[in-house]
Amino acid sequence: MIEFEKFHGTGNDFIIINGLTQNFYKYSSLAKSICDRNYGVGADGMLIVESSNKAExxxxxxxxxxxxxxxxxxxxxxxSKFIYDNEIIRDKKFTVETLGGVMEVEIKLIHNTLKHVKINLGNPKINFINKEVEIDNIIYKISTLFIxxxxxxxxxxxxxxxxLEDIGNKIENLNIFPKKTNVNFYEVIDENNLKVITWERGVGKTxxxxxxxxxxxxISSILNNTNTKVNIHMIGGELEVEVIDNSVYLTGPVDFICKGYFNY
Ligand SMILES: N[C@H](CCC[C@H](N)C(=O)O)C(=O)O
Structure with a gap:
């Protein structure tokens, strides 16, 4: 049995497992089983807590x-909410090692309950802007970056x-992306607000x-001159993004859903 907790951030849901107290292997097949919405617990992704020698x-x-x-x-x-609520780290700011780099997080309490988390995603690396690709006789101008x-x-x-399902899938698998890509379509509402839908690599529509x-x-701040601080309206809720110098900050709500044991 594997003890887990489940959380969501604006409807993007995750299973979190404490790897400091439980040992198990084959993360990939565990993720597939536990994230399955019919035969497992159901989630968009699985996160494991491990100790780090690069960050906290x-x-x-x-x-x-x-x-x-x-x-x-x-x-x-x-x-970050899992770490704070389980008293693994009890500071309001800490650092987290990920494969994408070391990220800074800042938790926000409302009446002693952790409700919001702000993270620093670091410096974006733009691959190309407005590259024209033709799919099913339609030209799409796509911009790709690493953040x-x-x-x-x-x-x-x-x-x-x-x-989204059809075109998201086709863009995800274009041969210019040997490791595939996540795909976001957006509409500009005004200079402070963007509406976004996402097709995720390895998941589908989230x-x-x-x-x-x-x-x-x-990308919108570069192409449409929208502000460097914007509200992003996604299907599951609202996030705030702020670009300051070489850092991109993402802030939004997080919620605990449940805790249990997975039969594995
Ligand atoms: N939902 C995630 C991104 C997951 C990206 C993943 N699907 C990939 O293969 O890169 C987020 O909130 O940033």
């Missing part, structure tokens, strides 16, 4: 299909007209994506 704690992250990914913004925000993990961002006029929100805010 380490987060390991797997997508629901069992693939390992370097970073997850909403996942890191949920992970903890790989994201492709595409501006559209009307999100409701986007067949209700929210933290690094995707950050990636979209960065």
């Amino acid at each position: 704690i380490k987060m390991i992250f797997y997508n629901a299909d069992g693939s390992e990914a370097p970073m997850c913004g909403n996942g890191l925000r949920c992970f 903890g993990t790989i994201h492709t961002v595409i501006k559209v006029e009307n999100l409701e007209k986007i067949p 209700l929210s994506c933290g690094t995707g929100a950050a990636a979209t805010a960065i």
